[in-house]
Amino acid sequence: MVEKLALNGGPKTKTTAPFPMYPGGLEIGAEERKEVLEVLDNQYLFRYYGPKGVASKVAQLEKDFAKMMGSPYALAVTNCTGALITSLIACGVGPGHEVLVPGYTFFASCAAIVAAKAIPVIVEVDETLTMDPKDIEKKINSSTKAIVVVHMRGVPCDMDSIMAIAKKHNLMVIEDVAQALGGTYKGKMLGTFGDCGCYSFQYHKTITAGEGGMIITKDLRLLDRCKGYHDTAACWRPDRFAEQRYEGELFAGVNYRMSELTGAVLLAQLRKLDSLLLRMRSNQRRIIDQIKDVKGLKVRPSYDEAGDTGICIMFYLPKADQVQQFAEALSAEGVPCGGVFNSGLPDWHIYAHWKHIIEKKTPTPEGCPWTCPYHKGPEVNYSVDMNPHTLEYLSRVIHLDVPPQMSNEDCDLTAKAIKKVAAALL
Numbered sequence: 001m002v003e004k005l006a007l008n009g010g011p012k013t014k015t016t017a018p019f020p021m022y023p024g025g026l027e028i029g030a031e032e033r034k035e036v037l038e039v040l041d042n043q044y045l046f047r048y049y050g051p052k053g054v055a056s057k058v059a060q061l062e063k064d065f066a067k068m069m070g071s072p073y074a075l076a077v078t079n080c081t082g083a084l085i086t087s088l089i090a091c092g093v094g095p096g097h098e099v100l101v102p103g104y105t106f107f108a109s110c111a112a113i114v115a116a117k118a119i120p121v122i123v124e125v126d127e128t129l130t131m132d133p134k135d136i137e138k139k140i141n142s143s144t145k146a147i148v149v150v151h152m153r154g155v156p157c158d159m160d161s162i163m164a165i166a167k168k169h170n171l172m173v174i175e176d177v178a179q180a181l182g183g184t185y186k187g188k189m190l191g192t193f194g195d196c197g198c199y200s201f202q203y204h205k206t207i208t209a210g211e212g213g214m215i216i217t218k219d220l221r222l223l224d225r226c227k228g229y230h231d232t233a234a235c236w237r238p239d240r241f242a243e244q245r246y247e248g249e250l251f252a253g254v255n256y257r258m259s260e261l262t263g264a265v266l267l268a269q270l271r272k273l274d275s276l277l278l279r280m281r282s283n284q285r286r287i288i289d290q291i292k293d294v295k296g297l298k299v300r301p302s303y304d305e306a307g308d309t310g311i312c313i314m315f316y317l318p319k320a321d322q323v324q325q326f327a328e329a330l331s332a333e334g335v336p337c338g339g340v341f342n343s344g345l346p347d348w349h350i351y352a353h354w355k356h357i358i359e360k361k362t363p364t365p366e367g368c369p370w371t372c373p374y375h376k377g378p379e380v381n382y383s384v385d386m387n388p389h390t391l392e393y394l395s396r397v398i399h400l401d402v403p404p405q406m407s408n409e410d411c412d413l414t415a416k417a418i419k420k421v422a423a424a425l426l
């Protein structure tokens with residue numbers, strides 16, 4: 001017998017309160033306070049100097065982060081947008097270049113390319129909702145310089161195929177790991193495959209200081225160039241007036257330096273990362289195990305299930321026109337969730353809503369980078385329906401967050417609610 005949905009006046013399945021998706025944010029407490037108070041007590045708020053010769057929290061964070069990722073170098077920055085721009089510039093991206101980016105990612109991954117003076121080329125995602133390697137090959141030409149790959153919503157991209165394509169065409173690879181900190185592909189940490197890996201510590205991310213970012217790289221010259229761009233005051237150089245050691249080491253940059261206060265919060269948060277990942281992964285697995293065989297529902301596939309960070313569950317419905325009603329019914333059962341494309345709200349993670357890119361809006365009228373005279377080859381143009389597969393997948397998918405704070409009971413009730421709604425509507 002089909003149970004009456006809460007949406008239609010039936011009993012609500014999950015009456016326990018949902019947690020907001022601020023995984024690390026909800027765990028801020030005594031450890032973060034202790035680290036921050038040390039910074040204040042020492043009056044040491046700037047990473048490179050202060051009245052007392054104490055150790056920098058930001059420098060310690062870089063060391064701990066690099067070790068945890070298995071990367072030789074890490075550079076802390078103000079946010080992931082800054083990390084992406086810095087990495088692109090360090091990788092030699094600039095006027096005349098095209099850079100590939102997936103059509104499903106936060107707008108910042110694409111905007112960073114424009115900020116680096118290059119032209120974004122938007123690539124389809126496949127059913128995993130990460131960049132489709134088949135479409136990458138189609139969109140490469142002699143102007144292509146780099147690929148920004150995004151491990152979207154916690155899952156790894158097909159890094160074997162992407163790195164093989166990059167090698168074949170001599171392209172730089174920047175991994176946007178903002179949404180997948182701690183994720184792996186075939187046992188190796190995300191962010192360590194490409195030339196640079198970029199992370200976010202914005203409040204919605206797995207660990208947070210409200211804002212913050214990180215770059216990792218295994219290449220010392222790329223690190224130098226990242227340092228140079230992120231700190232144009234050259235505080236990072238023992239002698240700021242020293243000659244450059246090699247062509248391309250020194251150039252004018254900006255200021256994306258991380259504050260010691262941010263570094264202090266993140267030092268404490270980083271120590272909580274393993275626990276957060278363990279809990280999100282186990283909650284996600286517990287729910288998926290109970291819904292994976294539900295008729296009409298297909299859990300998003302992955303290039304490496306073991307590498308998923310577990311931040312969310314996404315599943316497909318057979319038809320796009322079922323999504324809104326399903327999401328409303330499931331939310332009414334006490335499980336907040338949503339459709340992604342055409343859910344009524346424009347989602348800034350979908351290229352079709354990137355009006356400034358599609359219409360090539362620029363802060364000054366001459367239209368760079370799209371009109372850059374260094375850009376050879378056909379003009380790059382965009383339209384809302386240019387990546388139909390991406391929109392088709394996104395129009396059929398339901399997204400729900402999996403906070404680490406959920407109890408086993410919360411997970412079981414979530415699965416029960418999904419099964420109830422599926423039985424009634426699919």
Ligand SMILES: Cc1ncc(COP(=O)(O)O)c(C=O)c1O
Pocket residue numbers: 078079080081082105106108109150176178179199200201202212213
């Ligand atoms: C995939 C992705 N890239 C980049 C960013 C930008 O990060 P930040 O806010 O730290 O600049 C985000 C933030 O939401 C993101 O989700």
